[in-house]
Amino acid sequence: MRVGVLAGLAAIVVMALAMPVRAEGDLERGNYLLNSIVACGNCHTPKGPDGKAIAGQALAGGTVIEVPVFRAVAPNITPDKETGIGAWTDAQIALAIREGKRPDGSIIGPPMPVEFYRSMSDNDLRAIVAALRKVPPVVNKVGKSTYKIPLPPAYGPPVGRVADVGRGNPVAYGGYLADIGHCMECHTPVIDKGRLDMTRVGGGGRELPVFPAGTVISANLTPGNPAGFAHWTNAQFKETMRTGIRPDGRALVRTMAFDWYKNIKDGDMNALIAYLRTLKPVKN
Ligand code: HEC
Ligand code: HEC
CATH class of the missing domain: 1.10.760 (Cytochrome Bc1 Complex; Chain D, domain 2)
Structure with missing residues (x-):
C-alpha cells in the first residue's frame, strides 16, 4: 500500500517534469521570432520569380544561393519525416541551429548563419524548435549543396547554456x-x-x-x-x-x-x- 502511494506520487512528479514548462508561451514566442526578426524563411522558404515567398511552402527549402565559392541549397526544414527534419529530435534540431551540426555529425555550411545563432538564448532556441514542429509538413526533396571552400570542423566549442538578454x-x-x-x-x-x-x-x-x-x-x-x-x-x-x-x-x-x-x-x-x-x- 505504502509502496503503491509512493509509486503513484513518483509517477505524478515524473509527469510534471516531463511536461514542457512554457509550452504555449514557447510556441507564441517561437512563431513570432520565425515570422519576424529571425526570418529563417528568407532562405528556407522557396520564392517565386518575383522574389516573394510561395504560399503554402513555408520552410520547404529548395532555394539555391550561389556565390563564387559555393552553391548552397536551402534544405526542407518542415516536419516532413522523409524530406524534412520531422525525424530529428528537438535536441538535434537545436544543435543544428546553434552549433551547425546535423544528427549524422556533418557540419552545416554557409550561408546558414550559425556564428550568429550561437548567441541565441536557450529559451528562444527552445521556442523556435517548438514553432518549427508546428509548421505544416511539406513533401519536397531538395538537392545537396556544393562547397569549393573547406567547412570548419566546428563553429566553436560547445555552446553550453545561454541566458536570456533582459529588455x-x-x-x-x-x-x-x-x-x-x-x-x-x-x-x-x-x-x-x-x-x-x-x-x-x-x-x-x-x-x-x-x-x-x-x-x-x-x-x-x-x-x-x-x-x-x-x-x-x-x-x-x-x-x-x-x-x-x-x-x-x-x-x-x-x-x-x-x-x-x-x-x-x-x-x-x-x-x-x-x-x-x-x-x-x-x-x-
Ligand atoms: C541576407 C542579408 C541581409 C540581412 C540578414 C539583413 N540585411 Fe539589411 N540590407 C541587405 C541588403 C542587400 C540591403 C540593400 C538592399 C538594396 O539596395 O536594395 C539592405 C538594406 C538595409 C537597410 C537600408 C539602408 C540604406 O541606407 O538604404 C536597412 C536600414 C537595413 N538593411 C537594416 C537591416 C537590419 C536592422 C537587419 C537585421 C534585422 C538587416 N538589415 C538584415 C541585406 C541584409
Ligand atoms: C542566410 C540563409 C539561411 C538562414 C537565414 C537560415 N538558414 Fe538554415 N540553412 C541554410 C542553408 C544554405 C543550409 C544548408 C547548408 C549545407 O548544405 O551545408 C541550411 C541548413 C539548415 C539545417 C540543416 C537541415 C538539413 O537537412 O541538413 C537546419 C535544421 C536549418 N538550416 C535550420 C534553420 C533555422 C531554424 C533557421 C532560422 C533560425 C535557419 N536555418 C536560417 C541557409 C539559411
Whole structure:
C-alpha cells in the first residue's frame, strides 16, 4: 500500500517534469521570432520569380544561393519525416541551429548563419524548435549543396547554456536581436576567405545574391554613410524595415527580409534602433 502511494506520487512528479514548462508561451514566442526578426524563411522558404515567398511552402527549402565559392541549397526544414527534419529530435534540431551540426555529425555550411545563432538564448532556441514542429509538413526533396571552400570542423566549442538578454537595457537587447536576426552577417564587409571584418561592423559593402538572379551591395548602416539609416528618423527606419521602401522612395531588393521584418513589434524595433545607433562610423 505504502509502496503503491509512493509509486503513484513518483509517477505524478515524473509527469510534471516531463511536461514542457512554457509550452504555449514557447510556441507564441517561437512563431513570432520565425515570422519576424529571425526570418529563417528568407532562405528556407522557396520564392517565386518575383522574389516573394510561395504560399503554402513555408520552410520547404529548395532555394539555391550561389556565390563564387559555393552553391548552397536551402534544405526542407518542415516536419516532413522523409524530406524534412520531422525525424530529428528537438535536441538535434537545436544543435543544428546553434552549433551547425546535423544528427549524422556533418557540419552545416554557409550561408546558414550559425556564428550568429550561437548567441541565441536557450529559451528562444527552445521556442523556435517548438514553432518549427508546428509548421505544416511539406513533401519536397531538395538537392545537396556544393562547397569549393573547406567547412570548419566546428563553429566553436560547445555552446553550453545561454541566458536570456533582459529588455531593461535596450542597446543590449537590440544587439541580441541583431544577432539572432544576423543583420551584421550581411551588413559587415568581408576580408580574406569571406571572414567578416568586425572592426568595420555595419559598414556594408558586401556583394550578396538576389533571388532569382543578380547581385546587390549591402547598405552601410553606420554614420559613415551620409545618406544612410544613421541619418534617418526612427519612424523612417521602421517604415523602411516594414515596407522595403526607403525614405527617398527607392525600393529594397528582397535579400532584405522586409516581408518578415514587417512583423517586428514596435518595442523590438526601438531596441534594434537603440543598438544600431551605437555603430561606429565606417567609410567605404
Ligand atoms: C542566410 C540563409 C539561411 C538562414 C537565414 C537560415 N538558414 Fe538554415 N540553412 C541554410 C542553408 C544554405 C543550409 C544548408 C547548408 C549545407 O548544405 O551545408 C541550411 C541548413 C539548415 C539545417 C540543416 C537541415 C538539413 O537537412 O541538413 C537546419 C535544421 C536549418 N538550416 C535550420 C534553420 C533555422 C531554424 C533557421 C532560422 C533560425 C535557419 N536555418 C536560417 C541557409 C539559411
Ligand atoms: C541576407 C542579408 C541581409 C540581412 C540578414 C539583413 N540585411 Fe539589411 N540590407 C541587405 C541588403 C542587400 C540591403 C540593400 C538592399 C538594396 O539596395 O536594395 C539592405 C538594406 C538595409 C537597410 C537600408 C539602408 C540604406 O541606407 O538604404 C536597412 C536600414 C537595413 N538593411 C537594416 C537591416 C537590419 C536592422 C537587419 C537585421 C534585422 C538587416 N538589415 C538584415 C541585406 C541584409
